[in-house]
Amino acid sequence: MSIVKVDFRGPLTRYGNNDGSLSEYELPADSVVTVQDMLDKLGVPSHHVGLVAVNGQKAARSTVLKEGYKIILFPVVAGG
């Protein structure tokens, strides 16, 4: 079973476990899964997601996920 870990920040924590902590997401065995596929599957609205980090680096929505990857989803931000 291929598992990736997903962490949520800001208001997106509501899409994680109840306490907002790390969730695990199981990659389907027989298909290629991108960041975008995972967002769709988890029901996280794409327009509320800003930066996506995979293994500590910014990634694209098209980044393909592999076993053991650690993903952090950040909300869209403004200001500074």
Next chain:
Amino acid sequence: MGYINSVLRVNLTTGEISREGLNRKWADLYYGGKGLGIKYLYQELEPGTDPLSDGNKIILLTGPFTGTIVPCSGKLSVVTKSPLNGAALDCSVGGNIAGELKYAGYDMVILEGKSPEPVYLVIEDGEASLMEAGFLWGRGTLDTEKELLKLHGEGARVLSIGPAGENIIPYACLTSELYRQAGRGGAGAVFGSKNIKAVVVRGTGGVGVADMPGLLKAAQKAMREDLLTDTNLWAYTDGTPMLVEMSQNSGILPTRNFQQATFEGFESLASPSMQKARAGKKACLSCGLGCGNYTVKGAARVEGPEYETLSIGGSNCGIADLEAVVKFNALCDDLGLDTISMGSTIAFAMEMTEKGIKDLGLRFGDVSSYLEAPELVAFRKGKGMELALGVRGLSERYGGREFAMQVKGLEFPGYEPRGSWGMGLAYATAPRGACHMSAWPVAEEAYGERDPYTVEGKAGLVADLQHYNALKFSLILCDFWALSFDLMAELLTPILGREVAAGELELAGERIFNLLRLFNTREGFTGKDDTLPDRIFNQGLVGGPGAGKILPREEFTKMLGEYYRLRGWDANGIPEKDTLIRLELT
């Protein structure tokens, strides 16, 4: 409606205090806050005025939203000529003092001249007077504020300077409600040069609006459908500390004086660590977001630290110790120092030592010398005399200009331009120098899906963002609310009682930005000042996702040229006649 139509003018030299009408023609074109302040300053200041002379003025402004139920409208604008670089300076401070000023019966206050003795200004429901402030001189902002509240009642609001302002440190700030600052560009030093320690405001009046049911409806809708949605709520859940991890992951977290853009110790400064140390929340007047975090870490406590302090006072100084950064923040707030310029100056001094240029006793990662620095600076003691020069001043005295991280004398805030090329253009062209409040393209480039390592499309992006912020800070809305021009117009219409169009607001943003440019041009700034330190053009980033990246000088020059053309400015960065006519600036 929306305005009180009343301006308080205080001549500190003579002690004369007068009330005059608001210039309505200017208010129609510039609204309030930043825009209206720069219009008054442009008209009233003699070109070439020494910022620390009695000829300079300090203008405190509200906007048409201030004191109403419009969310996130609680900030006060401060406009003056910067002692750090002689450019137009506007900054803002949160809390409640702006609303209080309007409730006391004024849209704005103009402080001019120079008092022969330390004084503070008290405004109480229309009445204003200058009071002797000798007993406050030398005291920190926390103490000053507490003392003034004892004298004038807990309901009063205070804006004050600390010892840094009194001792005219060019990056001294103003503080309100203990922990909120008008931070950048040295407004505190202008207060100090005029011998004014504080402004105390108490008001019990109200603000009239043209169509109250209309405003209630518009404000409620804005709250429900826009403000309190997932687009903005990060400000409440985390606030700016969330940006530490985002900057780390996207390779723009300033580290060791911008030698690197990732920091091995970032986790101790990131939002999850901050949340563990959180002791409470705070909001400005009328704000539904409440981004303020009270933090207690070990023996240190502060409201903050915000991202800028965590990055510039943390990773950029090689400091991974949250308690130390909280302490640094609290010290700077109390002494009245801008944490960004102070942190940047310490980081520059640390690299000067590393490079063998000059040893001021500061080392990357060394907490004790880092925590000693703010007090030495604020009181101009020992090496504080040198650090008070800021990054540009130090580099002019000792060398190291290629890694002096400043533009037009203002030190860099917390975003690495080699990892966000549009941010490089924003720093180079911001009226007050390297500033993140003029435009913040990092949200789209480094944190978003736009390629950060290209100049394509960035000139237009930066210009648009500059107009957006110029207008937003003139209506005075908080930068953390990502609302559209349309929504701003919907909120302004019932206040003013006339149909406001989004296009009118967008054009006003461009007008305000151009007026700032005219001010700086009159002061002798040219296109040559729109540049970045050599490090950004020549030295590849060390490590992280942007390893090896520079912002190539020819690409930067191309982007800047395109930006001037788009703006209708000539090759020297001076607005063309047609542009001025189009923007009603002639």
